[in-house]
Amino acid sequence: MTGMEKNRWPPGDLVIWIFIMAELLVFGVFFTAYAFTRAHNVELFDTYQLTLDRNAALINTLALITSSYFVVRAVADIRADDSRGCFRWLLAALGMGLLFLVVKGLEYKHHFSLGIDLSTNTFYMFYLSLTFFHFLHVVLGMVILLAVALKARKGGYSAAEHTGVETGASYWHMVDLVWMILFPLVYVMR
């Protein structure tokens, strides 16, 4: 799988793609629900959107994009039969994931200290639901990447057989992709 010829199937185990589609469907519905509910409560949404920390969101977006890029490098390395390189890039990606969790965690800490929760108002219901659901996906994605990284370190993958790396990578990119929409939709568009 090194050449540039076209494939019939996406990289990784096909099962993960079935679930990527399911996840995208759920997030898609959530995003649409957010957009249409906002249309009925424009003032409320615009007011409370201002309480969100866009700088934190910037750091988080950069962290996820960078992390995704590191995963791309990890895949490139394993395709070149370089298990050590693959492992290191995955660790770097995990580091970026951790940065995301810390920054997002600080944001939550701020909100919770003000007593904000799912029942505060419709905007916060959506904001917390969407970001927390995504937050958990970051955690899950990191667990997957960690498992892949540990196996890579033990030399469990090779240029000939590295479906596991591609599977984990595809999932992680999906987590990144969803945030690409979530960031402008919830933090910026008004």
Place this chain on the structure above:
Amino acid sequence: MKYKSQKVAKLYFIAAIGLFVGQILFGLIIGAQYIWGDFLFPEIPFNVARMVHTNLLIVWLLFGFMGAAYYLVPEEAETDLVMPWLANLMFWIFLTAGAATILGYLLVPYAQLAELTKNELLPTMGREFLEQPTITKIGIVIVALSFLANIGLTILKGRKTVINLVLLMGMTGLAVFFLFAFYNPVNVVLDKYYWWWVVHLWVEGVWELILGSILAFILIKTTGVDREVIEKWLYVIIAMVLITGIIGTGHHYYWIGTPAFWQWWGSIFSAMEPIPFFMMTVFAFNMVNKRRRNHPNKAAVLWALGTAVMAFLGAGVWGFLHTLSPVNYYTHGTQITAAHGHMAFYGAYVMIVLAMISYAMPMLRGREAANSTKSQVLEMWGFWLMTISIVFITLFLTGAGILQVYLQRFADNPMPFMVVQEKIQLFYALREIAGFIFLSGLLIYIVSFFVGSKEPEATIEGEVVPT
């Protein structure tokens, strides 16, 4: 039948069918009470008859599940049950306890039954589907634990197939979530919140694991498709079931005093619940199309395919109809719910148990693989009569429900409940007729066990045409 201990399944299956008849008879009684309000009053009030109808359903399905497990676990594990005697003993205990409970419902007023069984020590009675006296509930836990020990140890001892593991997980989940039946706080919101951990997490959660594994077993046996393929899809489907179904519990948390975020979480996730059912339908038909051989037991294949289709229609489509919170605002607690309940229970759980009985019973009665053609033809008549009647019961109740929602909740001048009930009488009458046709289907189904037993087994006609 490869292992002697599989034989215990037969008792369970016979009891299941017997109780099924009882369930339908009481269904007809409450159906009649919808038309003639004073029918059998005050001897058998509606609430008592309904309790018998629903409790018999649950008990016979449990008998069916346990029978199915006792049949398929040894075959999958390639070893005899570790304790066949325990399976026999538990059968009689469960049957006696079940019968005593039903008789208790019928012979003494419910309040007196509560007093006799010391409900005040640990009040658990009087909640929908959990009407059993506390002592019966404890009995159910004991039966469930012995059952789990029996199949669990058998599975540990023998070959560990995916089907066995999924079945064991489903059965364990069934036992674990039943424990919430013992939590009954005065706070009605909390009571209802955890009541659903029994009811929803059973029928839209762990029971579906049981359904999936039994269906996979029948498909492996009747189509000859590679086990690897079937087990892989089984995992994909049950993963989707739980991914959508667990948070999907939220569609019960719209109007019971729970916070508003459930409107969104419940709507979004439960809207996805038809997906696994759809996958199951596609999967079942695919496997049958890709079959490596024709199985002489056509009736069993028909039941299996029927399960996939009717579960999708009843649980998937009819569930989706009223699962979104803006729709459910109007339909909650109306005949729409009843319509969905009837087709979903029949399509998913009644049919899978009957599919398993259809597959296993010929072997349990000493046949090689299938009943005679004559018997199968009759069985398939039973299949069609029952299935078509349940479709009509569902349609009539849906009609009743739509009218009820409009008159009682949607119209400019909402009418009182009892006035509306009189206006939808016609649908109840039609439903009762469909109910009698269902009963005739059930009787034909039972007759099929006694017809053509002397005739030779059905054989496979023709070779498989690869598609």
Place this chain on the structure above:
Amino acid sequence: MTTKKMFLRPCTWVYLFLLSLTFVTWFIGVNNLSGRAFAFTVLGFALIKGQLIGDYFMGLKQVAGPWRWVIFVWLLLIGSLITAAFWKTL
């Protein structure tokens, strides 16, 4: 090594491009710029970013057939729905 470079080089460019789009989005955000022009620019950026992640990072550019389009179709769908919802309110 050449195949590795052929795979990585476009990804690196995509990465840098994603970073720059993110900064523009952030700039619009912190300055509370509102209205159709800004909102839909930001949404458009997001959709482009999504497509690039799908094509290059997830490698769908190398796929022929229905799977090639899963991300595109998803982006198209939510893009239109979000646009429809925001259009009148801005």
Place this chain on the structure above:
Amino acid sequence: MAQAFTKAMARNIFYGGTAFFFLLFLALTFQTHSALPELDNRNALTGPQGEMIAKGKQVWEENDCIGCHTLLGEGAYFAPELGNVYKRFGSTDAIKGFIASRPKDGVPGRRSMPQFNLSEEELTAIAEFLKYVSEIKTARNWPPNTQG
């Protein structure tokens, strides 16, 4: 290249997905518990009044009222919704009067509630229980109108 579609991966997703969504469900349950005090009218459940309501719930359960009625939309659909019966009837006395006056042998040709022969204390208890339920803050004030 043949596409990988492995049982091992399907299994991992089953276990991972189930654990993930069950934990999420627990988190939402935790959120629910912290929001409930504002909604579920638990203040009514304290003191002697609370004991009366507890007794009322017991009467409700031991006569299997849910076998005919719905309570906040859950139960059987044979008889009217009772989650808002206090609002429909206007007082606990009206509820008590209705229950106490059911004819022993029913009404010819019509549905009728059985005569449960409840004591005065039981009648008061169940009426108070129904009043308590009617004061639970349901979303959008469900049911849609007083007819239930």
